[in-house]
Amino acid sequence: MRVKKGQLKESMERKIFKQKILVADDMSVSTKILGEALEQIYEVIIVDEKEKVLSLARSENPPDLILLDTQLQKVEGYETCRKLKGSEATQNIPVIFISPIEDEIKGFEAGGVDYIIKPLNIPIVVARIKTHLNLKQKSDMLENLLSIDRLTNIPNKRRFEETLNMEVGRARRSKLPLSIIFIEVDFINTFYENYGYSAGDFCLDNIAKVLEQTIRRPADFVARYGHEKFAAILPETELEQTLLLAGKIEKNVKSLNIPHSHSQVADVITLSQGITTSVPNDSLSPWDYIKAVDSALNNAKEQGHNQIKTGEVE
Numbered sequence: 474m475r476v477k478k479g480q481l482k483e484s485m486e487r488k489i490f491k492q493k494i495l496v497a498d499d500m501s502v503s504t505k506i507l508g509e510a511l512e513q514i515y516e517v518i519i520v521d522e523k524e525k526v527l528s529l530a531r532s533e534n535p536p537d538l539i540l541l542d543t544q545l546q547k548v549e550g551y552e553t554c555r556k557l558k559g560s561e562a563t564q565n566i567p568v569i570f571i572s573p574i575e576d577e578i579k580g581f582e583a584g585g586v587d588y589i590i591k592p593l594n595i596p597i598v599v600a601r602i603k604t605h606l607n608l609k610q611k612s613d614m615l616e617n618l619l620s621i622d623r624l625t626n627i628p629n630k631r632r633f634e635e636t637l638n639m640e641v642g643r644a645r646r647s648k649l650p651l652s653i654i655f656i657e658v659d660f661i662n663t664f665y666e667n668y669g670y671s672a673g674d675f676c677l678d679n680i681a682k683v684l685e686q687t688i689r690r691p692a693d694f695v696a697r698y699g700h701e702k703f704a705a706i707l708p709e710t711e712l713e714q715t716l717l718l719a720g721k722i723e724k725n726v727k728s729l730n731i732p733h734s735h736s737q738v739a740d741v742i743t744l745s746q747g748i749t750t751s752v753p754n755d756s757l758s759p760w761d762y763i764k765a766v767d768s769a770l771n772n773a774k775e776q777g778h779n780q781i782k783t784g785e786v787e
Contacts, residue, residue: 495536558584625681
């Protein structure tokens with residue numbers, strides 16, 4: 474999903490006021506009391522099956538912390554935790570075990586961050602949960618900062634590659650097309666040399682704004698991939714639709730009328746774009762998409778810049 478300017482701050486504010494806790498338990502008396510205490514501060518969801526835990530953890534709005542009862546037969550706490558920690562999408566969700574048995578080593582070896590012995594001392598449990606949620610919040614904030622490009626305030630290459638990996642897997646499961654666009658600003662180095670660094674940064678920032686305004690679907694994703702290169706991920710998008718969008722991007726950037734008298738193709742800033750579209754099978758990887766779209770972009774530049782070319786994923 475694309476991160477728009479302002480969304481990062483809004484998502485952080487939501488987490489500050491209402492973090493989500495997923496409790497896997499059979500609703501014993503002590504759990505009910507704990508749930509009531511937690512609901513005064515957090516959003517609490519209680520389930521009693523492993524599949525529900527994994528499904529909610531992998532959803533677009535996952536929990537910030539999971540409490541697992543080791544004695545709940547339908548959940549299988551240690552195995553469930555190992556599955557969570559073995560998946561890139563869920564490995565950073567902290568898991569706290571609740572158990573009547575003192576077996577902390579087994580819990581920590583499975584990937585838990587804490588191990589609480591029953592019977593529960595509710596105030597102490599709430600305090601420990603609060604500590605882990607505060608750590609998770611700081612970790613998330615740092616992760617977001619590391620994933621955002623400082624100049625344009627849109628996601629960076631690192632975030633793009635993480636998102637592409639996730640979307641290729643999603644497209645493989647759904648058997649629906651996935652499209653990628655690489656967008657490069659033509660002769661940007663010449664622009665910097667003749668207009669200065671402030672003007673060059675201003676140019677790239679404005680192009681990022683245009684991309685955000687043009688690539689508008691909630692599921693779409695746009696990032697700064699390199700110095701003068703941007704990238705877009707378009708789930709469930711056919712080649713024809715992608716070509717239309719690329720044409721709109723080209724038109725909207727040209728309408729900025731940013732002067733570039735030293736360009737070899739126009740007197741304003743222009744773009745070269747590469748596109749690839751495919752329904753991924755088991756043999757196709759995210760890297761195959763990157764190779765195909767990068768080849769298409771290089772073809773656009775070799776053919777004279779200021780144009781759109783397509784490439785096939787192989």
